[in-house]
Amino acid sequence: MTQPTDPEAVGGRLPGLEMHRFAATGLTAEQDPVMARMLTALERNFYEEVPSGPALDQVLQLHGRDERTYLGVYDAGVDPAETDPVGTYASFVKPLQTGVGRQLDAFLISEVTVRTTHRRRGILRAMMTTELDRAVAGGWPVAALSASEATIYRRFGFGVATVRRAVQVDTRGEASLMAASTGTLRMVEPKELAGLGPALYARALAQTPGSVGRVAAYTVTETDSWRSKNDGRGTGLLAAVHEDDGGTARGYVTYRFSGWKQEVPTITVTGLVATTAASFRALWDHLVHLDLIQRVEWGFAPQDGLLENLLTDPRRVKTSDIADQLWLRILDVPAAFAGRPYHRDGELVLGVTDPLGHAAGTWRLSVRDGTADVVPLPEGGAAAAETAEPDTTPPDLTLDVAELSSVYLGGVSAELLRQAGRLTEHRPGAAAELTALLAADRPVFCMTGF
Structure with a gap:
């Protein structure tokens, strides 16, 4: 039988606050008061009506079926079974369709809230960086979310991939x-x-x-x-x-x-x-x-x-x-690009900046016969022979991981981002080449919310 939630303390990054991680169990509110408190807090933070009785138990059961993992932030010293969290964060894994017939597992993020009384204390950043670190350690190549506000998540490397x-x-x-x-x-x-x-x-x-x-x-x-x-x-x-x-x-x-x-x-x-x-x-x-x-x-x-x-x-x-609709965040550049289909050959060198460091570097993207190979290169340019001096030729393009994540599925044009000033083209025509290389064979669209 599934056991009630047993919160796991997470390393402290927040003065006067504590973070606890636990898995949704699918048990009733009476059996699992920690999860009941979590659901109550996030619904209130979204100004939604809080379910009770059998309705609350139904939602808890559904979250258990999703195998969600929750991160809760609490005032220091309180019991999570008796106190609502002041910050909430849910994650779970679902397949992301990267092209017709191709999928990879994505780290989905949902139910992110911070109580108004605890704003500007670093809670969102602590939750996001902690769980993205966990996603990287778990081997998930991309993270995804849908945002209630459009200006929050770009600072964590997320870019709009579908509308x-x-x-x-x-x-x-x-x-x-x-x-x-x-x-x-x-x-x-x-x-x-x-x-x-x-x-x-x-x-x-x-x-x-x-x-x-x-x-x-x-x-x-x-x-x-x-x-x-x-x-x-x-x-x-x-x-x-x-x-x-x-x-x-x-x-x-x-x-x-x-x-x-x-x-x-x-x-x-x-x-x-x-x-x-x-x-x-x-x-x-x-x-x-x-x-x-x-x-x-x-x-x-x-x-x-x-x-x-x-x-x-x-x-x-x-x-x-x-x-x-869908915001993507590339965590592992080689795995992400190897996990989608291609319909033409090509090669580009991409310089990627990343405020959290997960995707940062200079990468050679080579596509042959529908398969991509991505290798890291020395800073400043292409790989050189062992006996030669390092090649300091700049990349064809330089872009932030948020922009790379936006264009990854082919639903957003790298050429349009160049025109908008959101990436730097070092070789004329490189943005248009990346757009063509990443073109999808069907319209890119996320059919569901989460």
Whole structure:
């Protein structure tokens, strides 16, 4: 049987404060008061309603399924089982899709908060540097997070690798598609997705560079079974599954009606997973032809233009917001670049700065036949023969690890970063070469939050 949390003291870097690390157990709040206190603190710090009773136990069980590790910061001398932490930090490992058919394990970071009363005491920096050091020691080549504020994490080496957008689709009149949809759509009870959702998401993940494995909470979100909402009996979420002509499920969508009091009858898409282009078309054919509905809203859409090209009238699609989604942080340069696919050969020397030192150095990136080899070089330039003087030719490019992390998956252009003044090009054309070398074969998008 899983044992209640036993906090492990972490080396002190914070005067008057203590850090403790522990693993989520999946036990109930009564069985594991330390984890219950942790969850209470982070929800309050995010101004969210704190679950209680069976709802709290459900969240604790889901976090246990994710095998999360928590770092809590406490006032010195208190008992973590009886006191809320003043700083919270969660980490866990999920696959990051680096290209079609290629994955590597990523160190995911979530639930990072600092209580307002304890700001400017170095808590965030202590938690972040401590756990990134642990990630490096554990051999994870990249770390990833999604940020509530856009100006916090670049100082720790994170760069924006993917974005998402919110769209509104006008479905009044005849909102037709350019190509006919195939297969069949059937309405299902959300709970039926418990057997379909994870497998379909895994197939879609394998095709979507920039996506990560989903957290366990999605098994509750898409089945409309949160204990904190109507005691898990459902809240009116609607779901439809697309099957191909052979009867095999290829995708699904969940959505919610906004109510008749809204001036424009609207449904909001809460989840959409398609494993084929035909499935994506069929799901949207269903959405734009819902009876009595005049607008479809989707707050977690890719910015790839596919939706506009789907419709005969692309002006029906309006983007209301664009936001950063996946922030990446390269920790091991050779392992990270060896862990993604390539579609052309090339060679560049990159000078990388890193305030924490993990990725700092001069690196030769060589790609042959779809495989990258990255080797460290002497400071100042390319490797030289043993009998020759060290080659002090500068790198082709110099960039911070945050910029390197942004361009890594191919969703952000190194050439655009050069134009923005965010990297230094020592050889004309080198930024454009890096952009081409890292180009992805599918649009880069993170399909999930975490």
